[in-house]
Amino acid sequence: MGPNGAGKSTLLGVLSGDVIAQQGMVRLGGKDVSGLAPEARVRRGLARTFQLPQLFDELTVREHLTLPRRLAQAPSRVWSDPLTGRFLQPNVAEDHEVDALLGSLGLEHVAGTPAGALPLGLSRLVEIARAAATHPKVILLDEPFSGLNPAESRLLSEALANINKAQDIALVLVEHDVEVVFGLSERVFVLDFGVLIAEGTPAEIRRNPAVRSAYLGDFDPDPGNPPDPGAAGHATVTVAEAGTGVPPAPDATGDILEVSELRVRYADATALHEVSFSVGSRSVTALLGANGAGKSSVARAVSGLVRPCWLIRAACRRRLDAGCDDGHALCCGRFPSPRFLFPAAGWGHHVDAAQAVAGGSGADGAGSAGGVPWRVAGDADP
Numbered sequence: 001m002g003p004n005g006a007g008k009s010t011l012l013g014v015l016s017g018d019v020i021a022q023q024g025m026v027r028l029g030g031k032d033v034s035g036l037a038p039e040a041r042v043r044r045g046l047a048r049t050f051q052l053p054q055l056f057d058e059l060t061v062r063e064h065l066t067l068p069r070r071l072a073q074a075p076s077r078v079w080s081d082p083l084t085g086r087f088l089q090p091n092v093a094e095d096h097e098v099d100a101l102l103g104s105l106g107l108e109h110v111a112g113t114p115a116g117a118l119p120l121g122l123s124r125l126v127e128i129a130r131a132a133a134t135h136p137k138v139i140l141l142d143e144p145f146s147g148l149n150p151a152e153s154r155l156l157s158e159a160l161a162n163i164n165k166a167q168d169i170a171l172v173l174v175e176h177d178v179e180v181v182f183g184l185s186e187r188v189f190v191l192d193f194g195v196l197i198a199e200g201t202p203a204e205i206r207r208n209p210a211v212r213s214a215y216l217g218d219f220d221p222d223p224g225n226p227p228d229p230g231a232a233g234h235a236t237v238t239v240a241e242a243g244t245g246v247p248p249a250p251d252a253t254g255d256i257l258e259v260s261e262l263r264v265r266y267a268d269a270t271a272l273h274e275v276s277f278s279v280g281s282r283s284v285t286a287l288l289g290a291n292g293a294g295k296s297s298v299a300r301a302v303s304g305l306v307r308p309c310w311l312i313r314a315a316c317r318r319r320l321d322a323g324c325d326d327g328h329a330l331c332c333g334r335f336p337s338p339r340f341l342f343p344a345a346g347w348g349h350h351v352d353a354a355q356a357v358a359g360g361s362g363a364d365g366a367g368s369a370g371g372v373p374w375r376v377a378g379d380a381d382p
Contacts, residue, residue, distance in 0.1 A: 057116025
């Protein structure tokens with residue numbers, strides 16, 4: 001565990017072989033795997049999941065579990081099965097094992113559903129089940145509870161506990177939800193800015209002052225006796241008066257974006273139900289809600305990445321229901337979570353590409369995007 005930017009996902013990347021470390025060693029089952037590729041580590045008993053589930057949209061849930069089980073037993077089947085047709089032959093032992101895995105994670109009712117039609121909570125369960133189907137010794141879990149509502153979080157906690165105990169699989173969990181970490185874990189390690197600052201049981205970590213400082217910042221333990229603002233080692237915080245420094249009022253020309261009765265479903269799950277709102281010209285509009293409330297689904301629907309049953313209009317009052325490309329043409333942009341960038345491209349290349357798609361002019365090291373000045377340190381810098 002650790003705050004944003006602590007290095008948790010980088011560490012999982014090193015363990016799985018997706019990131020090469022400049023120093024140190026990774027051992028699995030007592031053997032050095034530091035120089036092995038990710039697929040070789042999988043064959044040695046290491047599996048992982050990702051912050052954003054990496055599934056094949058066209059494959060069903062059952063197929064997601066069947067394929068890794070086959071490849072774990074005989075990697076050569078990846079090329080021999082299409083030639084021999086072996087994958088078409090019934091296999092009672094295989095069906096029994098896949099059924100048991102589906103049942104242990106509560107996925108029987110979506111076994112025949114394509115992964116692309118599943119909501120986020122079920123997608124995370126499928127990814128974990130796929131990892132378990134490789135018969136691993138260890139599963140690396142990168143923020144599996146991110147974006148889940150309380151009910152989905154409870155279901156996932158039960159599933160992970162079942163995998164850990166019933167199948168004797170060790171779990172390495174990276175997670176921001178402290179209570180989830182303390183509830184599932186037997187040992188906890190805490191990272192901060194790439195440095196291990198604490199380790200111990202959940203009870204020990206909960207009491208550790210270095211951990212509290214990393215998560216909450218330095219604070220005075222006695223609020224009834226506040227420190228002298230001028231004393232050394234204490235910062236002075238000034239709170240602005242109400243009404244100062246606030247953004248300008250929305251333009252009086254009216255709404256630039258209107259959404260009416262937005263409805264989105266993933267398979268049998270309702271993500272959004274009759275959501276309506278509007279965005280004023282030149283305004284800043286916030287969308288608040290707990291994990292799993294539907295905020296990202298709203299962004300995906302408005303930008304055209306999912307096809308809802310809805311009515312949305314942009315500034316020119318045209319309907320925006322034809323897809324993502326039309327949404328961008330009508331000046332509806334999106335900054336996704338997590339970020340989607342081209343790792344090898346420089347800042348200028350990214351802006352040039354966006355301006356070209358939008359029909360604007362290119363950039364030569366300095367310019368503006370959406371009216372915001374920007375400058376690149378050099379297009380060689382990714």
